[in-house]
Amino acid sequence: xxxxxxxxxxxxxxxxxxxxxxxxxxxxxxxxxxxxxxxxxxxxxxxxxxxxxxxxxxxxxxxxxxxxxxxxxxxxxxxxxxxxxxxxxxxxxxxxxxxxxxxxxxxxxxxxxxxxxxxxxxxxxxxxxxxxxxxxxxxxxxxxxxxxxxxxxxxxxxxxxxxxxxxxxxxxxxxxxxxxxxxxxxxxxxx
Numbered sequence: 001x002x003x004x005x006x007x008x009x010x011x012x013x014x015x016x017x018x019x020x021x022x023x024x025x026x027x028x029x030x031x032x033x034x035x036x037x038x039x040x041x042x043x044x045x046x047x048x049x050x051x052x053x054x055x056x057x058x059x060x061x062x063x064x065x066x067x068x069x070x071x072x073x074x075x076x077x078x079x080x081x082x083x084x085x086x087x088x089x090x091x092x093x094x095x096x097x098x099x100x101x102x103x104x105x106x107x108x109x110x111x112x113x114x115x116x117x118x119x120x121x122x123x124x125x126x127x128x129x130x131x132x133x134x135x136x137x138x139x140x141x142x143x144x145x146x147x148x149x150x151x152x153x154x155x156x157x158x159x160x161x162x163x164x165x166x167x168x169x170x171x172x173x174x175x176x177x178x179x180x181x182x183x184x185x186x187x188x189x190x191x
Contacts, residue, residue, distance in 0.1 A: 079122065079168070079170075079186040079188060080186045080188065081188050082110070082117075082189050083110055084106070084107045084110055084119070084189070085106060085187070086103070086184045086185060086186050087100045087103050087104050087107075087145055087184060087185045087187075088100055088180065088181075089141055089183045089184065089185075090183070091126075091179070092137070094137060094140035094141045094143075094144045096144060096145065096148055104148050104149065104152075105152065107149065107187050108148075108149050108152040108153070108154055111149065111154050111158065112153065112154070117158070117189055117190075118159070118160070118189070119158065119160075119188060119189050120159075120161070120190065121142040121145045121146055121149075121159060121160070121162075121185050121186070121187055122142065122161075122162055122163075122164055122168075122185065122186040122187075122188060123137070123138030123139055123140070123142030123143075123145075123161065123162070123164065124138055124141075124164050124165070124166075124168060124170075124182055124183065124184050124185070124186065125137050125141075125165050125166045125183060126166065126179035126182040126183050127166045127169065127179070127182070128179065131165055131166065131167075134166040135163050135165035136163070137163075137165070138164055138165045139162075139163035141163075141183075141184075141185050142161035142162065142163055142185055143161055144185075145161075145185045145187075169182045170182055170184075
């Protein structure tokens with residue numbers, strides 16, 4: 001009789017140990033909200049006003065109250081140096097947004113006034129997407145800004161590009177505010 005109970009006890013002990021170990025090793029995945037259909041919709045022939053809110057620091061956001069920071073710090077102007085301004089992008093896009101045109105035109109004006117200045121346009125992405133995809137998207141964003149500056153009369157030899165993909169976020173949050181601050185081109189002047 002003792003043998004019958006000891007086998008049952010060993011079985012239940014083994015089963016409980018397995019359940020505890022299996023439950024303790026489960027991975028916690030970060031749940032992100034999928035982009036709204038308006039943001040991820042395919043481009044149309046007509047140009048529509050951007051659906052993403054205006055990034056902090058832009059002209060249109062000066063009259064609206066600043067959002068409450070999610071983290072202990074927020075950096076709004078990226079790694080852009082001098083009087084130049086970063087340019088922000090919509091989700092999964094590399095074209096210059098209408099609300100960012102004045103920023104890139106200001107950067108071109110600075111470069112016209114400082115004819116010896118050379119810059120690196122650094123393309124950045126948010127954390128969504130694979131590393132490989134984000135590196136390519138960051139490069140497309142940097143190239144888009146370079147083409148825009150060239151069309152404004154800046155010598156292409158003064159502009160180099162690099163993509164950091166998702167590797168250099170400004171905001172380490174996992175929400176739309178953080179992602180919108182990380183989708184940017186920084187304009188860094190060479191020394």
